[in-house]
Amino acid sequence: xxxxxxxxxxxxxxxxxxxxxxxxxxxxxxxxxxxxxxxxxxxxxxxxxxxxxxxxxxxxxxxxxxxxxxxxxxxxxxxxxxxxxxxxxxxxxxxxxxxxxxxxxxxxxxxxxxxxxxxxxxxxxxxxxxxxxxx
Numbered sequence: 001x002x003x004x005x006x007x008x009x010x011x012x013x014x015x016x017x018x019x020x021x022x023x024x025x026x027x028x029x030x031x032x033x034x035x036x037x038x039x040x041x042x043x044x045x046x047x048x049x050x051x052x053x054x055x056x057x058x059x060x061x062x063x064x065x066x067x068x069x070x071x072x073x074x075x076x077x078x079x080x081x082x083x084x085x086x087x088x089x090x091x092x093x094x095x096x097x098x099x100x101x102x103x104x105x106x107x108x109x110x111x112x113x114x115x116x117x118x119x120x121x122x123x124x125x126x127x128x129x130x131x132x133x134x135x
Contacts, residue, residue, distance in 0.1 A: 002111050011102040015114055020095045022085040027135050030088070036135055063120045067113050071105065078104040084121060088135050091126045 003023075005014045016023050026035040064082070068075055078100070085095035096118040100106035 002114070006102060012099065013102050013107060014097055014099055015111070016097040017095065017115075017118060020085070020097070022095050023097055030134055059124065060121065063117055067117045067120075068109075071109060071113075074105045078106060080104075080106050082117070082121075086126060086128070086132070088128065088133055091128045093121050093124045093126075096121050 001018045003014075003016055003018045006012070014023070027037075028034060029036050065072075081099040083097040083099065084093045085097075086092065087094045098106075098114050098117075
């Protein structure tokens with residue numbers, strides 16, 4: 001089951017699996033109650049780029065492009081943000097959130113398409129940096 005939250009002022013939509021446990025939870029340093037925000041001063045990539053990550057990035061693009069294959073012309077020029085939540089123990093994607101504006105064609109796509117993307121992204125694995133392992 002999916003949840004769709006709409007910001008009525010901005011028209012911003014968050015679409016996600018209702019079973020997600022990390023949606024709207026601030027990223028924290030392990031063992032603390034201190035939120036961790038990436039800033040220009042502390043910016044460090046959270047994933048190590050190696051052969052597997054390049055492969056996973058390609059898979060990510062293929063999964064998304066294949067899901068929207070019947071809608072491609074309709075989507076051109078519109079922005080879809082896909083936020084993935086990665087398990088800091090395993091490096092695997094554990095949850096997915098889709099964000100788009102309510103006036104875009106993404107608002108007309110059946111939820112089953114987003115579910116298809118989610119199920120294929122969950123489990124993709126990245127190599128985490130030392131910083132990422134502490135969040």
